[in-house]
Structure formats: C-alpha cells, structure tokens
Amino acid sequence: MRTQGLLIDIDGVLVVSWAALPGTLEAYVRLRDAGVPMRLVTNTTSRTRASITEALQGAGFPVGLDDVITVAGAAAAYVRANHPGARCLLLNSGDLSSELPGVTLVPPDADPRTVDVVLVGSAGPEFTHAALNHALACLLEGAVLVALQRNLVWQTTEGLALDAGAFVLALEQAARTEAVVIGKPAPALFEAGLAALGLGPGDVAMIGDDLDSDVRGGMTAGMTGVLVRTGKFREAQLGDDGPAPDVVLESFADVPGWLGLG
Missing domain, CATH: 3.40.50.1000 (HAD superfamily/HAD-like)
Structure with missing residues (x-):
C-alpha cells in the first residue's frame, strides 16, 4: 500500500471528551511500534498544544509535544x-x-x-x-x-x-x-502536517470523523481520505452530493489492519 504516513484528527477519532475510544490506544501504539510516521492535527483551540498533549498522555497515548499540530x-x-x-x-x-x-x-x-x-x-x-x-x-x-x-x-x-x-x-x-x-478543511493545517512528516500528500492518509473538514479537506490536498464511523460521523453524510471518502473504517482501531499490520 502506498500510504506511508498518517495525519490523524484527535477529537472523535482517538478520544471523546479526552477519554480514549475503544481500541484506539492499542491501535496507536501498534502503529507507533511499527514505525509509521504520524502527526495529530486538530482544529481545537479550547486547549493549548501543551494541554492537548497532556490530556492525551492522561488517556494513555504515548505522544509528545512535537506530535501535535494545532490550528493556533x-x-x-x-x-x-x-x-x-x-x-x-x-x-x-x-x-x-x-x-x-x-x-x-x-x-x-x-x-x-x-x-x-x-x-x-x-x-x-x-x-x-x-x-x-x-x-x-x-x-x-x-x-x-x-x-x-x-x-x-x-x-x-x-x-x-x-x-x-x-x-x-x-x-x-x-x-x-x-x-x-485557517483550520481544516483549509490547506494551511494540512500543509503543516505534511511538512512535519516530511512526506508528499500522495504518500499520506488523513484520518477523521468529519467528512467535510477532515476527509474531503485532506483529499483536496492530495491525500487519501479515511473516514471513521466514530465521533461526529453520521451515516446520512455518505449519501450527500460530495465526493465519497477513499476509505471508510468502523474506527481508528481498524487502521493497523487496513495498513496490513494485523
């Protein structure tokens, strides 16, 4: 599979109200241990980057400050x-x-x-x-x-x-x-994420629960758009007139399997 790196939305994908969604922590650790380049990109401005990192660490995610890219x-x-x-x-x-x-x-x-x-x-x-x-x-x-x-x-x-x-x-x-x-689906945040990964858009998948801001925004930027059925996802979104996501997964827990990591 061409996908080499991942940009990952946080709220609704990894956590809801800063509690890990089922299977997401295990999947994140599996991807990290496999050496998959990842950055977390978020439109959230109710917390600082340090606070977001601390909240994710509190939920068990092994992330550092440099792993989080914010719109601010x-x-x-x-x-x-x-x-x-x-x-x-x-x-x-x-x-x-x-x-x-x-x-x-x-x-x-x-x-x-x-x-x-x-x-x-x-x-x-x-x-x-x-x-x-x-x-x-x-x-x-x-x-x-x-x-x-x-x-x-x-x-x-x-x-x-x-x-x-x-x-x-x-x-x-x-x-x-x-x-x-400034934030998703506008290009600036995606460009910052790609620069942090050091990869071109064709080698990166954008994973999110928001079909328009996360997935279609990422697809417009040239990335593979992966929609997860958690967070704000609603089934009716898939029937609108916009472009369909490249991939639909039940949750972030399925990403390692999608990448062939088991």
Whole structure:
C-alpha cells in the first residue's frame, strides 16, 4: 500500500471528551511500534498544544509535544505575515494567548474602531450575545474576520454541540463579509502536517470523523481520505452530493489492519 504516513484528527477519532475510544490506544501504539510516521492535527483551540498533549498522555497515548499540530500556530503565522502589527480581538473558549506568538491581542471590551482583526476560535460559554455583538461591531468598523476553524458541531459525551462555524457563519452574514479560514478543511493545517512528516500528500492518509473538514479537506490536498464511523460521523453524510471518502473504517482501531499490520 502506498500510504506511508498518517495525519490523524484527535477529537472523535482517538478520544471523546479526552477519554480514549475503544481500541484506539492499542491501535496507536501498534502503529507507533511499527514505525509509521504520524502527526495529530486538530482544529481545537479550547486547549493549548501543551494541554492537548497532556490530556492525551492522561488517556494513555504515548505522544509528545512535537506530535501535535494545532490550528493556533498556523493562525499566528497568518496574522504575522498578512496583518503585521494588527490589533486582534480574540473570541475563543479558553486562554489561547500563549499559542499566538507575535500577535497583539486587545482587551475583550476594546473600542471597535481600534480593532484590525477578529479572531474566532472554538466555541464555548464565552460566546455570549454581548461578545458576538462586540465582534460584529468590530467587523462593521472594518476589521478582518479570521476563523481558526469553522466546524459547525463537535462531539461531546452528552452529544453534538454547536462549534465556532455556526457563529462564524452568523458573523459573515451580519457583517456581509467572508472569513479567512485557517483550520481544516483549509490547506494551511494540512500543509503543516505534511511538512512535519516530511512526506508528499500522495504518500499520506488523513484520518477523521468529519467528512467535510477532515476527509474531503485532506483529499483536496492530495491525500487519501479515511473516514471513521466514530465521533461526529453520521451515516446520512455518505449519501450527500460530495465526493465519497477513499476509505471508510468502523474506527481508528481498524487502521493497523487496513495498513496490513494485523
């Protein structure tokens, strides 16, 4: 099989609410012991890269900081390159400041006329009506909208919950603007993962539970798209008008067998 390396989504693929899904830990260890190059790529911004690594280690996964690639780092690089010196309003669930080196963050109540970029991360309790209205005011004053990701939902132990994409869509419509999207399915995060693996897209499979963001995004980038039937997967997705995934597996636990590792 041509696949030599793997990019792996985290939430809904390896874990749900940071607890390992059945068989995923054993499969990850099997792949690591077989020497398969792997990186974990996530749109999650509710935790720092260090916190994600610690949570995965707590669930038993033998991962290090360099194994995890987050969208926040790619977002920081985008802002530094395209809006140097910009004053940025961050709307995110959790403290992400340490993940945005070189980015100037303003207080949440900053005058909308002084804000150059509105950064939207993962949704949570911070996404209040007042906070969203303030972000809208900044956009109406000319700020650029940058979405770290635009997933509509994410999987929790209580079921599906609204994610940032729902609010990004509302802000786009209300401000009559279009967000620059950094995370999957946009290319930046996939490119960072491929660079970390040192492999071309034709030699890598992207494994995810989100057909659009993970799998189709990876396929558009030239990778093999592997969809797992865990996390946010819903059977009805397979009947839509979009391209079918290259591979559908019951769970990440089946990946070693798919790669011929037993």
